[in-house]
Amino acid sequence: MAGSGxxxxxxxxxxxxxxxxxxxxxxxxxxxxxxxAAVSAAVLSPVAWLLLRATEVGVDDAVRLLASGNTFTxxxxxxxxxAVVTTASIVLGVPLAVLTVQTDLPFRRFWTIAVAxxxxxxxxxxxxxxxxxxxxxxxxxxxxxxxxxxxxxxxGFGGAALVLTAFVYPYVFLTTRASLxxxxxxxxxxxxTLDTGYRAAFRRIVLPQIAPGVTAGALLVALYTLSDFxxxxxxxxxxxxRAIFLELNTFARSHxxxxxxxxxxxxxxxxxxxxxxxxxxxxxxxxxxxxxxVVELGWWTVPALLLLAAxxxxxxxxxxxxxxxxxxxxxxxxxxxxxxFDWTFGLNSAGVAGVAALVTTLAAVPVAYYSGRTDSRLxxxxxxxxxxxxxxxxxxxxxxxxxxxTKYAPGLYQTIPLLIFAYVVRFIPQAVGSTRSSVMGVDRAxxxxxxxxxxxxxxxxxxVTLPLITPGLVAGxxxxxxxxxxxxxxxxxxxxxxxxTLVTYIWRVQEAGYYGRAALPALVLVVISSVxxxxxxxxxxx
Amino acid sequence: MTRDTDDTTxxxxxxARSETTETDTHTTREQERPQAxxxxxxxxxxxxxxxxxxxxxxxxxxxxxxxxxxxxxxxxTQSEQSTxxxxxxxxxxxxxxxxxxxEIDAPRIADLPDLSGELTLxxxxxxxxxxxxxxxxxxxxxxxxxxxxxxGGTAEQANKILTEGEETPADVFWSVDAGSLSxxxxxxxxxxxxxETVADVPETFHPDRQWVANAGRARAIPYNTDELSxxxxxxSVMDFPDSPLAEGEIGWAPTYGAFQAFVTAMRLTEGxxxxxxxxxxxxxxxxxxxxxxxxxxxxxxxxxxxxxxxxYYALRVxxxxxxxxxxxAFTSGDAGALINVAGAAVLGPSENAALAEDFVAHxxxxxxxxxxxxxxxxxxxxxxxxxVGGLPTIDELEPPEIDLSxxxxxxxxxxxxxxxxxx
Numbered sequence: 001m002a003g004s005g006x007x008x009x010x011x012x013x014x015x016x017x018x019x020x021x022x023x024x025x026x027x028x029x030x031x032x033x034x035x036x037a038a039v040s041a042a043v044l045s046p047v048a049w050l051l052l053r054a055t056e057v058g059v060d061d062a063v064r065l066l067a068s069g070n071t072f073t074x075x076x077x078x079x080x081x082x083a084v085v086t087t088a089s090i091v092l093g094v095p096l097a098v099l100t101v102q103t104d105l106p107f108r109r110f111w112t113i114a115v116a117x118x119x120x121x122x123x124x125x126x127x128x129x130x131x132x133x134x135x136x137x138x139x140x141x142x143x144x145x146x147x148x149x150x151x152x153x154x155x156g157f158g159g160a161a162l163v164l165t166a167f168v169y170p171y172v173f174l175t176t177r178a179s180l181x182x183x184x185x186x187x188x189x190x191x192x193t194l195d196t197g198y199r200a201a202f203r204r205i206v207l208p209q210i211a212p213g214v215t216a217g218a219l220l221v222a223l224y225t226l227s228d229f230x231x232x233x234x235x236x237x238x239x240x241x242r243a244i245f246l247e248l249n250t251f252a253r254s255h256x257x258x259x260x261x262x263x264x265x266x267x268x269x270x271x272x273x274x275x276x277x278x279x280x281x282x283x284x285x286x287x288x289x290x291x292x293x294v295v296e297l298g299w300w301t302v303p304a305l306l307l308l309a310a311x312x313x314x315x316x317x318x319x320x321x322x323x324x325x326x327x328x329x330x331x332x333x334x335x336x337x338x339x340x341f342d343w344t345f346g347l348n349s350a351g352v353a354g355v356a357a358l359v360t361t362l363a364a365v366p367v368a369y370y371s372g373r374t375d376s377r378l379x380x381x382x383x384x385x386x387x388x389x390x391x392x393x394x395x396x397x398x399x400x401x402x403x404x405x406t407k408y409a410p411g412l413y414q415t416i417p418l419l420i421f422a423y424v425v426r427f428i429p430q431a432v433g434s435t436r437s438s439v440m441g442v443d444r445a446x447x448x449x450x451x452x453x454x455x456x457x458x459x460x461x462x463x464v465t466l467p468l469i470t471p472g473l474v475a476g477x478x479x480x481x482x483x484x485x486x487x488x489x490x491x492x493x494x495x496x497x498x499x500x501t502l503v504t505y506i507w508r509v510q511e512a513g514y515y516g517r518a519a520l521p522a523l524v525l526v527v528i529s530s531v532x533x534x535x536x537x538x539x540x541x542x
Numbered sequence: 543m544t545r546d547t548d549d550t551t552x553x554x555x556x557x558a559r560s561e562t563t564e565t566d567t568h569t570t571r572e573q574e575r576p577q578a579x580x581x582x583x584x585x586x587x588x589x590x591x592x593x594x595x596x597x598x599x600x601x602x603x604x605x606x607x608x609x610x611x612x613x614x615x616x617x618x619t620q621s622e623q624s625t626x627x628x629x630x631x632x633x634x635x636x637x638x639x640x641x642x643x644x645e646i647d648a649p650r651i652a653d654l655p656d657l658s659g660e661l662t663l664x665x666x667x668x669x670x671x672x673x674x675x676x677x678x679x680x681x682x683x684x685x686x687x688x689x690x691x692x693x694g695g696t697a698e699q700a701n702k703i704l705t706e707g708e709e710t711p712a713d714v715f716w717s718v719d720a721g722s723l724s725x726x727x728x729x730x731x732x733x734x735x736x737x738e739t740v741a742d743v744p745e746t747f748h749p750d751r752q753w754v755a756n757a758g759r760a761r762a763i764p765y766n767t768d769e770l771s772x773x774x775x776x777x778s779v780m781d782f783p784d785s786p787l788a789e790g791e792i793g794w795a796p797t798y799g800a801f802q803a804f805v806t807a808m809r810l811t812e813g814x815x816x817x818x819x820x821x822x823x824x825x826x827x828x829x830x831x832x833x834x835x836x837x838x839x840x841x842x843x844x845x846x847x848x849x850x851x852x853x854y855y856a857l858r859v860x861x862x863x864x865x866x867x868x869x870x871a872f873t874s875g876d877a878g879a880l881i882n883v884a885g886a887a888v889l890g891p892s893e894n895a896a897l898a899e900d901f902v903a904h905x906x907x908x909x910x911x912x913x914x915x916x917x918x919x920x921x922x923x924x925x926x927x928x929x930v931g932g933l934p935t936i937d938e939l940e941p942p943e944i945d946l947s948x949x950x951x952x953x954x955x956x957x958x959x960x961x962x963x964x965x
Contacts, residue, residue, distance in 0.1 A: 155797075246956075248698075248701050250951050251697070399701060413711070498691075
């Protein structure tokens with residue numbers, strides 16, 4: 001697959017260009033491979049800072065820390081949280097996807113959007129909302145107490161798992177939904193003609209085909225859970241991120257480093273596990289998408305609607321309701337200096353998230369294309385590391401880039417480009433994942449047919465491949481957009497002076513205890529991000 | 543500072559609560575919290591003036607009489623003094639607790655060198671608007687002065703400066719937590735302030751002149767004056783379990799950063815096992831609240847007889863509810879009397895050191911000190927500026943002798959609180 005003949009010299013430039021991208025048999029060339037490897041190395045670079053710091057830790061110190069009971073607790077807590085949140089997200093996300101894609105559920109369009117939207121709620125906002133609703137003397141806790149409903153404590157493992165599941169299960173919902181949409185429903189109909197019940201048909205026919213999609217979503221859930229700081233902090237549950245944070249708070253950066261490396265170790269295990277479980281990829285965008293109802297719910301319609309309503313109330317109703325309450329109660333009189341909301345914060349957020357989405361998607365294409373088009377081990381080696389930044393706590397990534405920025409790129413330090421780079425590192429797996437599965441979904445026979453009909457590889461790419469993978473590109477970009485919108489820790493560390501976004505403003509007023517003031521920007525954030533969610537869902541339906 | 547950012551979240555949550563329950567206070571951080579809380583303070587001069595002072599702990603009650611001494615005149619003269627277009631009164635808060643302030647005996651901004659040029663200011667925590675507002679006032683005074691703020695949690699900002707090292711773009715690090723300042727100083731990244739700049743601040747609040755405190759927050763015991771008298775509150779916090787205080791209910795907020803700092807201080811001064819015993823002995827008497835504003839409010843409501851809280855929460859309650867039967871007691875020389883501070887340092891690598899030092903000096907001006915005292919109810923660190931509410935001045939308090947930077951080691955405290963079932 002190497003660049004055969006790319007050096008023959010006399011070819012016209014555009015031919016050289018296409019030679020650089022694809023060899024005759026459709027395998028990506030070394031140039032694409034190099035580009036992919038470069039992207040992969042770049043997004044992995046912050047880990048170098050961790051390794052550098054780790055060398056400063058004394059062996060005795062390291063052994064003492066790693067052997068301490070606290071480290072073990074943090075490890076087991078994190079693993080347990082990842083396991084429970086991932087499982088719960090699958091248990092919730094898959095049935096919701098099936099209900100909204102394959103059944104005759106009333107108002108399917110509405111429910112599809114409603115159950116996908118919790119992803120736009122930042123976990124720290126969501127967790128606050130839950131605590132102020134269900135915590136000690138919480139709004140709902142107090143309202144329910146007179147009628148004899150005692151809310152168990154929201155703090156600890158249960159609360160953290162509940163809140164995380166509530167706001168990240170849509171990853172599984174979205175990826176499963178994408179798989180179901182491309183699933184050829186005629187197979188299911190055939191199975192049912194043969195008198196197989198839906199449940200059996202689902203297990204034997206649907207499940208194997210959507211498994212890679214489910215796994216891809218579950219991977220994002222697992223890694224997000226590992227890297228999230230807001231929820232465990234608010235729920236007082238000791239995970240890696242909270243322990244790292246506490247160590248950084250005591251300025252024990254070496255301990256924070258060791259814990260971060262442990263966290264990356266867990267990440268590596270999860271990544272390896274996922275590639276074992278989900279070896280294939282669903283047939284993607286080459287086939288006709290289908291939203292035709294194949295299952296009549298009958299009297300199951302009522303429990304299904306109740307389930308959907310319950311999910312929407314808990315995951316959207318609670319946070320939006322609490323934000324609305326803060327908004328209404330805040331009233332005038334909060335206008336302390338430096339706290340006035342400015343609509344430019346929203347423009348800054350959307351602008352920087354838009355650029356991040358664009359750059360991330362562009363960076364993801366070579367990685368996704370290379371790893372999706374080659375069966376070599378190298379493709380795997382290049383694609384997997386792009387997930388590492390996603391599992392890295394934002395504060396660690398931020399400090400790593402503070403270090404590299406001040407030491408090696410002082411001109412870029414505290415500028416938008418470095419901030420964008422941080423977002424690329426953090427969110428590229430979302431773009432790689434969805435682009436890669438769409439690349440794999442393109443039937444190579446289609447490209448071959450185009451070539452047979454005399455198209456050059458470049459034109460074949462543009463006329464056949466590109467239209468087919470565009471939905472994947474757009475979906476990936478939209479995911480990056482909405483996660484960038486809500487990213488806080490790295491943003492705080494790397495923001496250019498005077499560059500306020502919705503989240504830095506939310507942080508600022510919350511830090512000051514002005515909850516009412518956080519409501520408006522949080523709602524603006526949710527609304528802007530919802531637009532990108534609509535883009536994702538619309539792209540899937542076409 | 544562990545407290546600080548660790549509990550951003552906790553306090554946030556808490557903040558949400560207070561906003562939903564209480565009219566005024568949205569600020570529930572344990573930090574020196576410089577936001578204006580006086581909005582609702584309906585001026586009721588001397589409402590307490592007829593209440594006799596009952597001993598050294600009845601500071602709030604003494605407010606009316608103490609603070610009204612010869613004040614009207616002073617206020618006038620002070621507000622007439624102005625620097626450029628900015629008057630002294632622009633720095634002062636409003637509301638009942640602020641109504642009458644004595645003559646402020648401290649250097650004025652007019653006595654300080656002019657600020658000129660652009661200053662990169664790293665703000666750690668607590669800049670909830672008011673710190674920026676103070677900077678804006680400075681910018682209004684000096685046409686050619688600009689401060690470029692870069693805000694974050696106290697620990698994050700300190701870690702950022704440590705990571706940046708000599709390349710830090712910051713000229714001044716202004717943080718609401720002593721620990722974050724100490725660690726930057728220990729790394730040798732701060733420049734020593736001149737003795738002239740820190741002259742009016744007690745020595746404990748400018749260790750080696752590497753940084754200087756601009757405001758403090760004291761641990762205190764709010765108690766309900768209908769339920770208890772000052773003499774019911776022991777002088778030592780370690781005696782609380784056997785005191786009349788423990789016969790009624792006591793409110794505390796163990797998830798709250800400032801409370802955890804208090805337990806950390808007890809661990810440092812009394813040892814782990816004594817702290818454990820104290821926590822266990824207290825447990826039968828306590829009621830848990832999400833934060834210390836709500837604790838103080840519950841004391842005022844008589845839900846509990848007393849509580850553990852930073853001093854300014856009671857002032858906020860009193861500011862909003864002047865008739866509340868609420869007063870403050872302070873213990874002596876132990877964890878219960880802990881004082882943490884906000885402060886500022888000039889960064890060693892700064893190429894703007896002269897401006898940076900002048901800026902720090904401005905934080906210690908009469909105007910800025912009055913700003914911290916009357917808008918956030920913080921403890922001014924310049925001796926000539928009294929706190930509001932008739933509280934003892936900072937040098938009359940007896941804080942424990944501990945290194946404030948040790949307070950950031952909160953992990954053993956969390957473990958202890960969990961082991962005894964408080965958390």
